[in-house]
Amino acid sequence: MNIKHILAGLLVAALLIAIPLVVPGYLTFQLSGVMAYAVAAIGLNLITGYAGQISLGHNAFFALGAYSAAMSMTYFHVHYMTSVLIAAVVTFVVGYLSGFPAQRLRGLYLALITLVLAVSVSPVIKHFKAVTGGMAGLAIERPAPPAWTGLSKDAWIYYTVLSITVLCFYLARNFVAGSTGRALTAVRVSPLAASSMGVNVNGYKVLIFGLGSMLGGIGGALFNFSIGFIAPDSFNLLLSVSFLAAIVVGGLGTIWGALIAGLFLQFVPSYASDLSEALSGAVYGAILIICMFFMPKGIVGSLLEWMRARNMK
């Protein structure tokens, strides 16, 4: 940590704070969405990128977070920051518990079970329409800025989401940077070697499922703030596959790849549907396949490799 790093950090911070003051309101609104997706993407990246547990069910935890936050605000009138906390606790507990069956399954079978989870999200929401609003969805009061700030609603939401996002990125980075990160890599690359080195393989798998799901849930709760409305059809299988596509493009097993994943999830669907409504799925499919063929490490992973190679010279 030298003076250059500190200056760069301050510059980035100043830039992030200045954004809502200079860019148009709609872009501010979209950037809040980017951060909500990015937080959820770190979660999937912990599960899939670091621990190597492929999950197609991330939409379930995103939806669970969004709905538990929205319902606690609608029915119990809790503060919006409390709703994020509730979403985090609920998704952690559910994710942790579902980690127990998940630890026994590898690759294909885990993908299958989580696939079924992914497609059952929207039927379950529709079934309990008395509390979830069913097909009609649920409107959430978006956080209002205190009068003294003089900020617009979009800017206030941006700052709220930004502060939680920075916290999540900071915690996730610290989580994987130390011995835990190395243990997770060992669990992914060789479970046998990991356990013979004294790493509790199953314990880590369950824990990472809980934490990753929790981040997915927090992302869902933040998504509420930025959109102000949720409906079951926003949480379909396509969302799950998009999450996976996004972290593959950003870089599996990299924390910063999640940021690119957030940008991808927010902007690619709208540009793809500009091209052709029907072909947006094909765009995702093509991106997934091309990435796996030519850039399996994703954008951030490839950049890191390139930088490392340059430093070696």
Add this chain to the structure above:
Amino acid sequence: MQYFLQQLLNGVTSGAVYASLGLALVLIYRTTNIANFAQGEMATFSAFLTWQITQWGVPILWSILIVMALSIVIGAIVYAVVVRPVQHKDEMTIIIVTLGLFLAFNSATGAIWGFMQKSSPSPFPAYAWTLGPLRISAELLSFVLVLLAVSGGLYLLFQKTRLGMALRAAASNAQSAQLVGIPYTKMMILGWGMAAALGAVSGALVASRLTLDPNMMADVIIYAFASAVVGGMSSYVGAVVGGIVVGVSQAFSTAYLPGLGADLQIIVPLLLIVAVLIVKPEGLFGKTVAARV
């Protein structure tokens, strides 16, 4: 009792559909060790292709046969272009690539034929016999016959012909198979082609029951995976039995658990998969594989 038997027959009818797609999944899993998440969408594509050909005035049965032949080509191209380069990479890469194929086929179908529902002519007579209190439709009989023909054909091919033996050899040990002169890549291409043709059959079955719709296989593929997993993922007999088990349990849950409603039907295959994987991960018919470490 009569209600029970009628539900049982309904279950067998849907089970035949799941089993036929489940057989396609097992075929690909056995030959290339890949779970093809795109199998259902490829079947949908074939079903739309069949519809297109009937629109040009070809009778439905001929259209299905033509599309089965075309599907072999489609499956072969998909394998040669997309799957083969990643076949020996890690499982995650392969799963992601087949998911990419899933999206690509789904949206290609929608882009070409639109997302409006279409009704497809059924190749089966709309006739039903009444046997005492029971109603046995020609649809049920035809579905079961199709399933028997398909599984019988697969059995004869794999057990009684040189080609089938070559296919099995290539699947079980690529290197040794090549050493005795079996063209490995050709066998893999053939496996994917045959699976795509099987998919076309199940697409035709689904289309004859319901309307054509680009998302018509979304649930069916999950039931088919459930069938394959219940049967042990690599057993043909298992896939057929699994398909019937899944179809019947789905029919019974609709009939006897009305509390679930139409929305929660999907929970039944979920519970089946979870139960089988946790209690007996190798499935009902699978062999326990010892892994060398």
